[in-house]
Amino acid sequence: MEYTVQRLAQLAGVSARTLRYYDEIGLLKPARINSSGYRIYAQKEIERLQQILFYREMGVGLEKISDIVGSPDFSQVKALREHREQLLKKRKQLDVLIANVDKTLAWTKGGISMTDKEKFEGFKQQMLDDNEEKYGQEIRTKYGDEQVNKSYQKIKNMTEEQFAEVEKLGARVLATLEAAFATGDPAGELAQQTADFHRQWLSYYWDSYTKEAHAGVAQMYVDDERFTAYYDKIQPGAAAFLRDAVFIYTGVNK
Amino acid sequence: MEYTVQRLAQLAGVSARTLRYYDEIGLLKPARINSSGYRIYAQKEIERLQQILFYREMGVGLEKISDIVGSPDFSQVKALREHREQLLKKRKQLDVLIANVDKTLAWTKGGISMTDKEKFEGFKQQMLDDNEEKYGQEIRTKYGDEQVNKSYQKIKNMTEEQFAEVEKLGARVLATLEAAFATGDPAGELAQQTADFHRQWLSYYWDSYTKEAHAGVAQMYVDDERFTAYYDKIQPGAAAFLRDAVFIYTGVNK
DNA sequence: ATACACCTTAACGCTGCGTCAAGGTCAAAT
């Protein structure tokens, strides 16, 4: 039995346009073209189409389908396994989105304004691990186990996916700091924006924010050469500049 | 403080192109244009951008964001709630896809060929409910509670989303039947294809398929006027034609 | 002969930008 586009389309439950498109991109060519230029499909094409649609239902892209269909079975299995991974990833992302929406909704109910930009950002696990590995011992003895544990605990509760967000916020602090440093004015708007970003960034690691603690950390950036080095890699003096900006921002002066 | 595109882009962690695009579609217009034609953004625009980015992270489309931002708070909450529903839907779809991939993988392992097209289709809950409502009592007494319960149980185990699939397969049976009926030959390829689709469709409701049962159902389509009416709405005689095709397909003759 | 259903190619539209291309502007360095 032979089929025209529309007939095959009905059979397969797709549109005629789709079949023409598949022809166009070489994914499914008709068996032959009749004297009037009509596309004619036969049994073989039906089977190929069904394979194509199968993978399409799975959410595989047409190009990958093209690779898969007509390749040996074990390749197809491998492709499916890989595709499965991608689907899982997508679902995780969705979970994060949903969690964020829920959080926002909850906060709005609690009277916390939607304009609070803290909601934007997330966390990183690896950052944590790296941190613990490098400085864990020292920080713990210096600032007390309980504090550190609480902070770590808070972070552990977040999902991995939110990592990119915190990194972004961190990068934003650096970028803004650089621009602000160029102005030379720690009381200027750019510098104050930097301090605000820094506060937001910090808030991810702290259970509660206080101006005094914020100012304390800023001072530490100057006192502890590791932090100084981190910020000064932008420009020598950037750490001190940030501290000054934060002092003004918090209104705290040591 | 005022910002050019690039500066604002850095600050917000997006590309300059994005900001130009947002300007183009009217989502975020710069505060002013300077004498050289440069876009200049101010504090107000920063805040608006942050709101925009917030919703964007949530996966909301730009057009909807345009509606949301700048509307009263309660509207925003409503929008978020609706968006949450959509996210949940998407996740459900993903779950179905993943389940399908898993099933296919399992079947392939079990030696069942990937060319079996049964994997395509799903089920419907509502179809069930409708069915139970209309004919439940009668069917139960006629064919026995146990059978019906088993069938129903099987269907209940599937997810709602798979519904569209079974509907599609059902439609495919009808469409193919119509084309086959036009040929007038119940032994022809089209008619045999119809019988095959019908077998696939049945397989969703039955734990195990047998040729005899298939042929029995086909005969029932002629004997029970409700079914006859259903298939004959295509063309008078279609039910009988389908029965003949299935008899040939199964090799069973009553 | 005429209507009507089906076929063809061509081409724009949708989302959310990335990515050249071709050219103007601005501050600093020569």
Add this chain to the structure above:
DNA sequence: ATTTGACCTTGACGCAGCGTTAAGGTGTAT
């Protein structure tokens, strides 16, 4: 004064996977 280099501008194409006119040829039933 000019040259560099980093920034800015407006166009416009490209991406996936078709949906959707548009303009016109074909097939068949009346």
